[in-house]
Amino acid sequence: MIGGISGGVSGAYRLKSSPTHGFTVELDNSHGFHCISDASIRGKIDLDFINITNACRENEDLTLQIICYVDAIRPSIAPLSTPCRLDMILFGPYSLFEDVGSFFEEYNLYLQDPVGCSQNVLYRNPHKLSTESELDIWTFTLDEDFAAPVSVEHAQTRLDSIDILNSQQDWAETKQPGSIRTRMQSHQLQALTFMLQREQGWAWDGSRADIWELYPETTGSYFVNKVSDSVQTETPPQFYGGIIADPMGLGKTLSMMALIASDLLFDPNDPSSLTGAAAEDSTGCTLIVVPPPLLGSWEEQLNQWDFHRNNYTQLGMELTKAIRHIFPNSIPYRRHHGNSRLMAESDLTDTLVVLTTYHTVSSDGKSASGKPSSLLFSTKWRRIILDEAHFIRNSNSKMARAVCALDSVSRWAVTGTPIQNRLGDLTALLKFLQVYPYSDEDKFNTDISQLWKIGKVEEAEKRLKRLASCILLRRPKSTIQLPPRHDLQQFVELSPAERELYHTTKMHTMSHMEQALATGGKLNGTHSYANMLQRIEAMRMICNLGVHYKMRYDLETFNEQVSQEWNEVAAQRMFNIYRGINSIQCRLCLCPADSTDDTFYEARQSTISLFSQCLEFVCSSCVSVHTNSITLPSCSHANPCSIASISTQIFETDDSCNMTFNHLGADLPTKVSMLISDLQTQPYNTKCVVFSSWRTTLDIIEVGLKQSCIPCLRFDGKVAQKDRQNVIKRFREDPTMRVLLLTLSCGAVGLTLTEASRAYLMEPHW
Numbered sequence: 001m002i003g004g005i006s007g008g009v010s011g012a013y014r015l016k017s018s019p020t021h022g023f024t025v026e027l028d029n030s031h032g033f034h035c036i037s038d039a040s041i042r043g044k045i046d047l048d049f050i051n052i053t054n055a056c057r058e059n060e061d062l063t064l065q066i067i068c069y070v071d072a073i074r075p076s077i078a079p080l081s082t083p084c085r086l087d088m089i090l091f092g093p094y095s096l097f098e099d100v101g102s103f104f105e106e107y108n109l110y111l112q113d114p115v116g117c118s119q120n121v122l123y124r125n126p127h128k129l130s131t132e133s134e135l136d137i138w139t140f141t142l143d144e145d146f147a148a149p150v151s152v153e154h155a156q157t158r159l160d161s162i163d164i165l166n167s168q169q170d171w172a173e174t175k176q177p178g179s180i181r182t183r184m185q186s187h188q189l190q191a192l193t194f195m196l197q198r199e200q201g202w203a204w205d206g207s208r209a210d211i212w213e214l215y216p217e218t219t220g221s222y223f224v225n226k227v228s229d230s231v232q233t234e235t236p237p238q239f240y241g242g243i244i245a246d247p248m249g250l251g252k253t254l255s256m257m258a259l260i261a262s263d264l265l266f267d268p269n270d271p272s273s274l275t276g277a278a279a280e281d282s283t284g285c286t287l288i289v290v291p292p293p294l295l296g297s298w299e300e301q302l303n304q305w306d307f308h309r310n311n312y313t314q315l316g317m318e319l320t321k322a323i324r325h326i327f328p329n330s331i332p333y334r335r336h337h338g339n340s341r342l343m344a345e346s347d348l349t350d351t352l353v354v355l356t357t358y359h360t361v362s363s364d365g366k367s368a369s370g371k372p373s374s375l376l377f378s379t380k381w382r383r384i385i386l387d388e389a390h391f392i393r394n395s396n397s398k399m400a401r402a403v404c405a406l407d408s409v410s411r412w413a414v415t416g417t418p419i420q421n422r423l424g425d426l427t428a429l430l431k432f433l434q435v436y437p438y439s440d441e442d443k444f445n446t447d448i449s450q451l452w453k454i455g456k457v458e459e460a461e462k463r464l465k466r467l468a469s470c471i472l473l474r475r476p477k478s479t480i481q482l483p484p485r486h487d488l489q490q491f492v493e494l495s496p497a498e499r500e501l502y503h504t505t506k507m508h509t510m511s512h513m514e515q516a517l518a519t520g521g522k523l524n525g526t527h528s529y530a531n532m533l534q535r536i537e538a539m540r541m542i543c544n545l546g547v548h549y550k551m552r553y554d555l556e557t558f559n560e561q562v563s564q565e566w567n568e569v570a571a572q573r574m575f576n577i578y579r580g581i582n583s584i585q586c587r588l589c590l591c592p593a594d595s596t597d598d599t600f601y602e603a604r605q606s607t608i609s610l611f612s613q614c615l616e617f618v619c620s621s622c623v624s625v626h627t628n629s630i631t632l633p634s635c636s637h638a639n640p641c642s643i644a645s646i647s648t649q650i651f652e653t654d655d656s657c658n659m660t661f662n663h664l665g666a667d668l669p670t671k672v673s674m675l676i677s678d679l680q681t682q683p684y685n686t687k688c689v690v691f692s693s694w695r696t697t698l699d700i701i702e703v704g705l706k707q708s709c710i711p712c713l714r715f716d717g718k719v720a721q722k723d724r725q726n727v728i729k730r731f732r733e734d735p736t737m738r739v740l741l742l743t744l745s746c747g748a749v750g751l752t753l754t755e756a757s758r759a760y761l762m763e764p765h766w
Contacts, residue, residue: 002052002088002109022067022116025086030054033066033086043068043084052107056090062100063091065118069681083683089114094124101126109709113142155487162419164461165245165468166476169209177261179330182254187479191244191255194473196262198242199410200276209469211435212236225437227467228447237436240277240410243389243429245418245474249482249754252414254325256385257301259412260286260353261331263382277383280409285348286383287376289403292357294387295337296725297752301325302333302353336360342375358391358399365402381408386432389413390420394585395428395441398621404432418472423449435471483757490678492671498546505542509535530574530613537577544697544762546669566613566642575611575646586619587636609648614641620648668704672697675760676704679739687731687755689740691747692762698741701762705739712739716746731755 025033025043030053035041045053056062070084090100090111104111110127117139171190176183184192197208204214213224222233246252263284267273290298333353336342337360348354356376364374384406386392392400413429427445430438437443448467451460468474494502513532542549578584586609610618612635622633634640668676679688692698695716705712715727724746731740732755740756744765 002090002104002111022069022087025066025068027053027057027064027066030057033068035068045086052104052109053088055103056088059092059096061092061096063119065089065091067116085680089117091119091121097124097126110707112707114139115142117142153489153491155489162245162417162474163476164465165418165472165474167469167473169469177258177265179261179264179327180254180258180325181327182325184254184258185251185480187246187475188251188255188258191246191252191473192258192262195242195244195255195259195412198471199240199259199278201238201240202236209466211438211467211470226470227438227463237434239433239435240280241383241412241433241435242471242473243413243415243418243433245415245472246479247416247474247477249477250475250480252416253298253301253387256288256387256412256414257325257331260383261326263352264330277410282380282382282409283345283348284382285351285354285379286385287354287356287379287381287406287408288385288387289356289358289361290387291391292359292721293724293746293751295335295355295357298355298387299333299335300725302331302355336376345375345379347375348379358403361406362399362402365398365405376406379407381406383410383412384408385412385414387414389415389429389432390417390425392432393420393425393428395424395431397585400428400432418474423452433471438467490674492674494543495546495670498542498670501547501549502539502542505535505539509539530578530615533577534574540763541694541696544669544671544692544694545700546671548669548700566644568644568646571611571613571644572646574615575617575648578615584617586622587616588618588622588633608645610643611646612641612643616641618643669700671762672701672704675701675762676708676710678760679705679710680708682738682758684738685735686757687738687740688758688760689742689747689753689756690760690762691742691744693744693765695743697762698743701741710739711736712741713737714741715751716741716743719746728752 024036026036027033030050031045033043033045056064067087068084069087070082092100111125113125120138120140123137123139123142171193173186173189174193174196176189202212203210204212206213211225211227213226215222215224220233222231223236224231244252244255266278288298331352332350333355334342334347334351336354336356342348342354361376364376386403392403394400411433413432418429419425427441430444431441433439448460448463451463512535516532608623609620610623610633614635614637616635618633634643675690682688690701698714698716702712702714713727713731715724719727728751731737
């Protein structure tokens with residue numbers, strides 16, 4: 001069967017069956033066809049496929065069965081054209097076997113297993129490597145193994161708990177800075193107003209919502225904390241900055257660029273024009289701190305060229321796209337990262353922006369405890385902007401401590417998720433902002449968090465909203481007119497073989513859980529907590545890989561594999577699983593496990609951390625401190641548990657496996673088959689993103705897409721950092737690249753994928 005021949009169909013809607021299930025058509029000539037059950041429905045075939053249909057039609061030894069698929073045929077008085085897809089099944093003598101295969105290969109098309117054959121004949125496919133046991137397959141039996149149609153249900157969209165922080169004030173619109181080329185929308189100009197006002201410092205006079213208000217009295221002035229109503233006579237330390245927490249899609253990056261561009265409107269030679277943060281002493285440079293994957297995105301926006309042009313000669317078309325928000329050379333920038341570190345203050349001459357990463361700050365911060373040797377810590381910045389600021393949500397981590405140690409006049413935290421798991425995530429941002437008095441976590445807990453704990457929920461919520469209204473800007477997604485989002489759940493019925501494998505694994509898992517519970521909580525060896533998670537992980541992967549999971553693990557020896565002594569392989573596998581469930585911190589320095597290996601982004605040097613059988617983690621930095629010690633750090637228990645070395649580097653934690661699926665033929669896992677079937681029904685101008693926790697799942701999807709002649713791109717841990725921006729760029733610009741395959745660990749931070757209108761999650765996250 002050759003699928004994916006495109007065309008258009010028109011005519012009156014008289015079909016008895018739903019057209020989405022397909023209807024049989026017959027060729028009138030090489031470029032036209034009609035519906036057999038309703039001759040008034042006719043169609044034309046795209047010019048790209050005429051040579052194929054003409055060759056098949058002229059060969060008298062071939063019989064064609066052609067099925068037409070359309071989304072809907074629109075009823076109308078006048079015929080309307082509707083895009084369609086034709087699947088063509090070929091019946092012919094075995095003598096044409098090689099010739100048919102070679103013919104379609106010339107057009108880069110490959111035959112697939114047919115479904116719904118009208119004739120029951122022996123099946124041969126020149127593009128499928130058949131085993132001896134498959135030589136007696138008849139076409140009618142192919143339908144028995146084909147997955148049932150997917151069941152789709154609408155899922156209710158969940159509300160974000162942080163929407164309690166949504167801003168209520170309707171801000172005025174500031175005039176757009178002249179160096180910004182992109183026409184800013186109303187809500188972005190309002191965000192600029194908010195930021196410029198916040199960089200004026202405290203509104204002592206009460207002219208706008210703020211934490212502190214001054215009450216002058218003849219007997220002595222005093223300051224009132226409008227969040228807690230506490231009073232003090234000392235002047236609160238000045239504060240410039242805040243949190244930009246708009247959800248994804250509202251253009252936070254453009255708003256921050258507009259704020260930086262506003263610095264150009266001040267005349268440094270006229271001190272009277274400088275107010276607020278602009279009047280404070282600084283280098284005048286803005287430091288932007290980003291996760292490593294976003295470094296290329298920011299540079300793309302700040303680069304010195306204006307437009308780029310890509311000529312797709314094979315498509316006979318030319319695309320032109322503007323990618324920058326600013327005019328060329330209007331905001332000069334430098335990079336402080338890797339081999340491009342700035343060494344002296346003179347490097348900041350004629351520079352308005354310095355780009356760096358959290359990992360670089362953390363690395364440079366190691367020498368910042370005494371006299372700072374890094375330019376990052378010896379400079380008083382005009383402004384610091386943290387993009388994806390939730391990276392420092394653990395205020396006790398080495399990275400967060402280093403970022404907070406930077407010196408600046410004003411500070412901005414940019415994140416769509418200021419609260420990810422707990423209210424304490426917000427306190428980490430307040431600590432960085434140095435907003436008095438709530439940069440002190442104890443004060444925040446006393447005034448707000450503790451009220452929740454003692455049941456005064458309404459008062460706690462009122463105070464949190466008051467605090468947020470002063471320093472945090474978050475507008476609802478409805479602020480901009482986006483197409484409505486539809487959340488769908490697709491239920492897939494596993495094949496009998498897949499169901500049997502899953503059921504067997506499930507029974508083994510439940511049996512071991514019951515044995516573990518029978519020990520009265522004394523879990524060890526085979527019945528350990530780690531062992532249970534590995535078994536559950538196996539069940540999750542069987543749902544994706546089906547019977548091909550046997551290629552990954554020999555299930556007959558699975559018990560021996562997971563119960564063997566704790567070694568590097570077992571520790572790495574468990575670490576990979578556990579990190580997908582919980583945020584892992586070093587038990588010694590409390591830094592998060594996903595941010596300890598700076599050298600991965602800097603020099604690609606090998607770094608080793610430790611992971612114990614009781615699931616305690618020691619980061620590579622703490623390991624290096626004990627390098628000269630007689631014993632390495634162990635777990636915190638009196639009787640130390642087994643410990644082994646692991647790596648936290650992203651390219652090693654993505655389900656490392658040497659599985660290959662090059663000769664699957666039509667033997668794809670049911671879930672993957674359903675995915676590809678759904679992708680095939682999408683219009684050719686629809687771009688789709690497919691997410692999975694495991695590279696192995698993406699590997700088998702990629703094979704299936706190639707079999708279906710659907711081009712795709714990969715974005716996972718094996719893609720070098722320097723190449724990642726090019727992958728995203730090609731997905732955006734190349735109309736032939738309809739599908740992007742991503743692992744969650746790589747695709748979770750800072751990717752701009754607005755060209756895609758359909759996203760698939762291959763499995764629910766923990």
